Amino acid sequence: MKSKKVFVTELALRDAHQSLIATRMRTEDMLPVCDKLDRAGFWSIEAWGGATFDACIRFLKEDPWERLRHLRTALPNTPIQMLLRGQNLLGYRHYSDDVVTAFIHKAALNGVEVFRIFDAMNDLRNIQVSVAAVIAAGKHAQGAICYTTSPVHTIEHFVEQAVEIEKMGCHSLCIKDMAGLLTPVRASELFAAMSARVKIPLHFHSHTTAGIANISMYKAVENGARHVDTAISSMSWGTSHSPTESMVVAFRGTPYDTGLDLELLQDIGSYFHEVRKKYHQFESEHSGVDTRVQVNQVPGGMISNLAHQLREQGALQRMPEVLAEIPRVREDLGYPPLVTPTSQIIGTQAVLNVLTARRYKNITSEVKLYLQGRYGRAPGPVNETVRRMAIGDEEVISCRPADTLKPEMARLTAAAGSIASSEEDVLTYAMFPEVGRAFLEARAASLLVPEQVQTAPVVPGPATAAPTEFNVTVHGETYHLKITGAGHRSEHRRPFYVTVDGMPEEILVETLTEGIAAEGSVATRPSRVSHRPKASKEGHVTSSMPGTVVAVMVQPGEHVEAGDPVLVIEAMKMENEVPAPVAGTVKAVYASKGDSVNPDEVLLEIG
Numbered sequence: 001m002k003s004k005k006v007f008v009t010e011l012a013l014r015d016a017h018q019s020l021i022a023t024r025m026r027t028e029d030m031l032p033v034c035d036k037l038d039r040a041g042f043w044s045i046e047a048w049g050g051a052t053f054d055a056c057i058r059f060l061k062e063d064p065w066e067r068l069r070h071l072r073t074a075l076p077n078t079p080i081q082m083l084l085r086g087q088n089l090l091g092y093r094h095y096s097d098d099v100v101t102a103f104i105h106k107a108a109l110n111g112v113e114v115f116r117i118f119d120a121m122n123d124l125r126n127i128q129v130s131v132a133a134v135i136a137a138g139k140h141a142q143g144a145i146c147y148t149t150s151p152v153h154t155i156e157h158f159v160e161q162a163v164e165i166e167k168m169g170c171h172s173l174c175i176k177d178m179a180g181l182l183t184p185v186r187a188s189e190l191f192a193a194m195s196a197r198v199k200i201p202l203h204f205h206s207h208t209t210a211g212i213a214n215i216s217m218y219k220a221v222e223n224g225a226r227h228v229d230t231a232i233s234s235m236s237w238g239t240s241h242s243p244t245e246s247m248v249v250a251f252r253g254t255p256y257d258t259g260l261d262l263e264l265l266q267d268i269g270s271y272f273h274e275v276r277k278k279y280h281q282f283e284s285e286h287s288g289v290d291t292r293v294q295v296n297q298v299p300g301g302m303i304s305n306l307a308h309q310l311r312e313q314g315a316l317q318r319m320p321e322v323l324a325e326i327p328r329v330r331e332d333l334g335y336p337p338l339v340t341p342t343s344q345i346i347g348t349q350a351v352l353n354v355l356t357a358r359r360y361k362n363i364t365s366e367v368k369l370y371l372q373g374r375y376g377r378a379p380g381p382v383n384e385t386v387r388r389m390a391i392g393d394e395e396v397i398s399c400r401p402a403d404t405l406k407p408e409m410a411r412l413t414a415a416a417g418s419i420a421s422s423e424e425d426v427l428t429y430a431m432f433p434e435v436g437r438a439f440l441e442a443r444a445a446s447l448l449v450p451e452q453v454q455t456a457p458v459v460p461g462p463a464t465a466a467p468t469e470f471n472v473t474v475h476g477e478t479y480h481l482k483i484t485g486a487g488h489r490s491e492h493r494r495p496f497y498v499t500v501d502g503m504p505e506e507i508l509v510e511t512l513t514e515g516i517a518a519e520g521s522v523a524t525r526p527s528r529v530s531h532r533p534k535a536s537k538e539g540h541v542t543s544s545m546p547g548t549v550v551a552v553m554v555q556p557g558e559h560v561e562a563g564d565p566v567l568v569i570e571a572m573k574m575e576n577e578v579p580a581p582v583a584g585t586v587k588a589v590y591a592s593k594g595d596s597v598n599p600d601e602v603l604l605e606i607g
Contacts, residue, residue: 003255003257004221004226004255004256005226005256005257005258005259006221006225006226006227006228006251006256006257006258007043007226007227007228007258008042008043008227008228008229008230008244008247008248008258008260009042009043009044009045009046009081009203009227009228009229009230010037010040010042010044010045010046010230010231010232010244011046011229011230011231011235011240011241012037012045012231012232012235012268012272013025013030013037013045013046013047013071014046014047014048014049014050014052014082014083015046015050015083015229015231015240015241016231016232016235016236016240016241017235017279018050018051018052018055019207019238019239019240019241019284020235020238020239020240020276020283020284020287021276021279021282021283021284022055022282022284023050023051023052023054023055023059024055024059024060024279024282024453025275025279026060026062026450027062027066027067027070027071029275029278030047030071030074031070031071031074032271033268033271033272034071034074034075035074036264036267036268036271037075037078037268038074038075038076038077038078039077039264040078040260040261040264040265040268041258041259041260041261042078042260043079043227044078044079044080044081044113044114045075045078045079045080045081046080046081046082046083046116046229047068047071047075047080047081047082048064048067048068048071048080048081048082048083048107048112049082049083049084049090049116050082050083050090052064052067053090053428053431054090054431054432054435057428057432057435057436057439058432058435058439059450059451060450060451061439061442061448061449061450061451062450063428063443064428065106065110065424065428068080068107068110068111068112069110069111071111072110072111079113079114079140080111080112080113080114081112081113081114081115081116082107082112082114082115082116083116083118084104084115084116084117084118084130085118085119085120085340086117086118086119086126086127086130087100087119087126087127087129087130087401087402088119088120088126088341089103089431090103090431091430091431091432092340092341092344094126094374094375094401094402094405095402095405095408095430096402096405096406096407096408096409097129097402097405097407098407098408098409099408099409099412099427099430100129100130100133100402101129101133102409102423102427103427103430104130104133104134104137105133105137106423106424106427108134108137108138108139110424112139113139113140114139114140114142115130115134115139115140115141115142116142116144116174116176117130117131117134117141117142117143117144117170118143118144118145118146118174118176118339119146119376120146120336120337120339120340120341120342120375120376121336121337121342121375121376121377121378121379122145122146122161122337122379123375123376123377124143124161124164124165124168125376125377125400126376126400126401126402127143127168128168128400129402131143131168131169131170132169135169140171140172141169141170141171142170142171142172142173142174142203143165143168143170143172143173143174144173144174144175144176144205145158145161145162145165145173145174145175145176146176146178146337146339147175147176147177147178147181147182147190147337148179148181148297148335148336148337148338149181149297150330150331150335150379150380151335151380152334152335152379152380153335153379155189155190155193156193157379158175158190158193158194159193159194159197162194162197162198163197163198165198165200166198166199166200170200171200171201172200172201172202172203172227173194173198173200173201173202173203174202174203174204174205174227175190175191175194175202175203175204175205175220176205176339177204177205177206177207177213177216178205178207178299178337178338178339179207179209179293179297179298179299179338180206180207180208180209180210180211180212180213180239180293180299181210181293181294181297182206182212182213182216182220183212183216184212184215184216184218184219185219186216187204187216187217187219187220187223188219188220188222188223189223190220191204191219191220191223191224191225192223192224194224195223195224195225201226201227202220202224202225202226202227203225203226203227203228203229204216204217204220204221204225204227204228204229205228205229205241206229206241206242207239207240207241207299208236208237208238208239208240208241208242208289209238209239209289209290209293209299210289210290210291210293210294211289211291213241213242214242214246214247214250217242217247218250218251221251221256228242228247229241229242230242230243230244230247231243231244232244232245232265232268232269232272233245233246233269234269234270234272234273234276235272235276237287237288238284238287238288238289239284239287239290239299244260244265244269245262245265245266245269248260248262248265249262278453279453280454281453281454281499292323296323296324296326296327297326297327297330297338298323298326298338298343298347299338299343302338302343302344302347303323305344305347306319306322306323306347306350306351307319309347309348309351309545309546309571310322310351311479311500312545312546312598313351313355313545313546313599315354315355318354318355321354322347322350322351322354325350325353325354326338326346326347326350328350329346329349329350329353330346331383332382332383332386333345333346333367333370333371333378333382333383333386334378334379334380334381334382335378335379335380336378336379337379341366341375342370342375344366345364345366345367345370345375348364348366348545348571349363349364349367351545352364352544352545360386360389360390362544363389363390364544364576365565365576365577366576367390368390368391371386371387371390371391371396372391372394372395372396372397373396373397373398373401374397374401375401376400376401377398408430409426412426412429412430413426415429415433416429416430416437416440419437419440419441419444420440425440428440434550434570468482468483469481469482469483470482479500480499480500481498481499481500482498482499483496483498496509532590532591532597532601532602532603533590533601533602534600534601534602535600535601535602538581538582539581539582539584539587539605539606539607540581540602540604540605540606541566541567541578541580541581541602541603541604541605541606542578542599542600542601542602542603543567543569543571543576543578543597543598543599543601543603544576544578544599545569545571545576545599546571546596546597546598546599547569547570547571547576547596547597548569548570548571548594548595548596548597549567549568549569549570549591549592549593549594549595549596549597549603550568550569550570550593551567551568551593552566552567552589552591552592552593553565553566553567553568554566554586554589554604555586555589556586556587556588556589557585557586558585558586559583559584559585559586560580560583560584560585560586560606561580561583562579562580562581562582562583563579563580564579564580565577565578565579565580566578566579566580566586566604567591567603567604569597578603580604580606581606582606583606584606584607585606585607586604586605586606587605587606587607588604588605589603589604590602590603590604590605591603591604
């Protein structure tokens with residue numbers, strides 16, 4: 001029996017906890033099991049990239065570069081793998097080539113051995129610089145193709161992309177099935193066709209959202225895949241991945257035998273079984289099989305984001321309309337795969353289309369940039385009517401988007417200033433300027449405090465204990481709330497972690513009164529909550545969605561033309577420019593940087 005050994009990449013330290021517990025696993029819970037992970041014989045361990053960088057600085061208050069160095073020391077015999085979004089790196093925009101090269105150089109120096117590189121549009125021009133930088137660093141460059149289904153995504157289309165990736169110099173090729181769409185029959189056809197055309201090793205990555213990834217993986221291996229991604233059993237299933245132990249058993253005694261020690265894997269699984277309990281407040285309700293993804297291609301994590309947006313608008317009951325609208329928006333935009341950042345771009349636009357009086361009445365800045373070609377080449381034809389509604393007669397770029405960007409490392413270094421003590425710090429700032437700056441400033445002041453986790457489910461106590469579950473009625477709709485934990489109180493603000501109808505959320509509570517003073521009087525302080533007027537006329541500038549003000553670009557007295565950007569709002573990790581609806585003079589500004597805003601509030605008045 002000729003060996004066709006299958007090599008395994010373990011995902012517990014990155015994609016598995018990103019899929020199941022909102023990327024909240026801390027380094028302190030990774031390091032104790034690293035010795036066993038290192039002895040298991042994995043081809044690689046994915047432990048960095050994706051959303052981990054953002055989560056480290058935003059929630060965990062950990063330096064992601066330090067995490068990488070700790071893991072490199074703790075895993076001396078196993079390559080560390082990261083997920084890289086090509087020209088987007090780990091952020092949500094395209095970076096100039098010098099930033100891409102610098103980031104990859106530092107990631108390689110700090111411990112990354114395998115770089116899985118993809119582009120959300122499958123525009124291979126957007127991964128060229130990353131691939132070249134990885135090769136120059138002497139590391140393993142794995143090109144990835146995002147799998148999706150549409151009239152333009154044929155087997156031959158994917159095979160031609162595989163051929164281009166091999167020509168680019170990549171050492172291996174991954175089919176990245178981020179929504180769990182790949183069926184067993186399709187997996188057989190795709191991997192058979194690819195293995196006939198390319199010589200570099202083929203890697204299978206999928207999610208168990210629809211419950212078919214295990215058998216699809218086996219069929220991929222039968223037809224040429226030699227590398228597979230799995231997650232240790234206690235961190236598997238749902239929107240996560242196929243269980244490592246189960247697939248090791250499935251391949252045992254066949255030509256594809258992985259050779260991995262099942263008992264050692266079971267020990268690792270037991271460890272993560274206990275660790276996962278610590279993060280119960282972040283558990284996704286999408287932990288079971290959900291075949292809806294086969295219809296609308298919306299992964300569970302994206303559904304959670306959509307539900308949050310709709311709940312903010314008091315329109316959660318319109319979720320079915322949004323799920324029906326997403327495929328229509330995707331078709332209008334030329335069938336891009338639904339993966340960061342295109343999933344956010346299409347999902348947010350679908351919400352706006354459903355909630356406004358007519359489709360594309362409000363078009364997000366990201367959709368406009370997409371239709372200008374700023375994210376890359378769309379896989380299929382774009383709806384030209386929608387393009388004209390978005391950008392009018394503006395020129396559509398046909399070049400690689402990063403070719404329009406000037407070198408920016410020098411500017412970013414200057415902008416980071418003294419808060420950056422290393423090039424790694426500058427790159428942290430570059431990825432997430434607002435969150436990165438806040439992290440670096442808090443670190444310099446020794447004020448880093450991670451969000452707290454509730455290590456055991458809250459159990460109602462005696463009658464004197466505060467209640468932890470509620471039914472709350474807002475605008476005629478009733479929601480079930482359960483408090484699962486509370487974060488560190490800073491001055492007058494404290495985060496609380498709750499589930500709303502079973503979905504994990506974070507609520508920031510700001511105290512406006514200090515309580516009863518010694519004399520019995522009530523001490524108060526001025527409210528930091530701004531009371532903005534409701535929008536009522538054409539010159540009132542509003543946000544098209546709930547979000548946070550990132551920048552106010554004008555001041556009272558300034559003249560603006562219709563369409564000029566006046567504010568930047570962040571929602572769903574995407575920054576949206578808010579344009580002036582009319583020409584005129586800015587009469588008043590009601591919003592400041594950092595404010596939370598809602599769609600019916602006036603942020604600026606133009607008269």
